[in-house]
Amino acid sequence: MARELVYTGFMSLDGVVDSPGGTEEGHRSGGWVMATEFLPEAFALKGEELADTTALLFGRRSYEAFAPFWRDSEDHAAYRELPKYVVSTGLSESALTEGWGPTEILRSTDDVAKLKQSAGGAIFIHGSAxxxxxxxxxxxxxxxxxxxxxxxxxxxKSLFDRSDRDKRNLRLRESESFANGVTKLVYEIVR
Structure with missing residues (x-):
């Protein structure tokens, strides 16, 4: 049985995932997550994910943004020793963040497909649109x-490709709306 590959992230209503944490991430309206009233229950999904995550997968730019911060963050301490994978054709081993547990560079989508067939649990993708x-x-x-x-x-940056393609059906697994306007949506791909 293949490992589950889960994309997790913050998204605007119009599908943008760019710069939720701040303008330094590149979007002129960056920091839009922080501009929304904080309600702990609206972010409970993130805590649930910590318990389900057995490995992390990043693109190069997201890895370079998250690794130095998450390595030292007590909120992300559970991620320190988990296996991490970075998909990049140009990143070198010497560019990996020291002290953040085991990290392997994958060079292609085929490498990710092979990783999914390995033993273990859910692999979570953060950022990396x-x-x-x-x-x-x-x-x-x-x-x-x-x-x-x-x-x-x-x-x-949009999470979803805008090119013409075959329809893909999703099954709603879980949803919840919160008083601050945030909506949790958990969808599974129907195969």
Missing amino acids: ELARRLAAADLIDRYNLLVFPVLLGAG
Whole structure:
């Protein structure tokens, strides 16, 4: 049985996942997650994911953004010793963040497909919109854990490919709306 590959992230109502944490991430409206009223229950999904995660998968840019911060973050301490995988054709071993547990560089979508066939539990993708689009096109993503925020951003990185393709059906596994306007949506890919 293949390991489950789960994309998890924050998304605007119009599908943008760009720069939720701040303008330093590149989007002129960056920080839109922080501009929404904080309600612990709206973010409970993130705590649940910590318990389910057996490995982390990143694209190069997301890895370079998250690794130095998460390595030292007590909120992400559970991730320290988990296996981490970075999909990149150009990243070198010497560029990996020291002190953040085992990290392996994967060079292709085929390498991700092989990882899914290995022993172990769920692999979670954080950030990494471009990687998520490639993996979805290769039919490798099994589930989307989304927290949708009540904001329209227009331009920015989208989680979903906008090109013409065959229809893909999803099954709603879980949903919940919160007083701050955030909606939790957990969808499984129907195969």
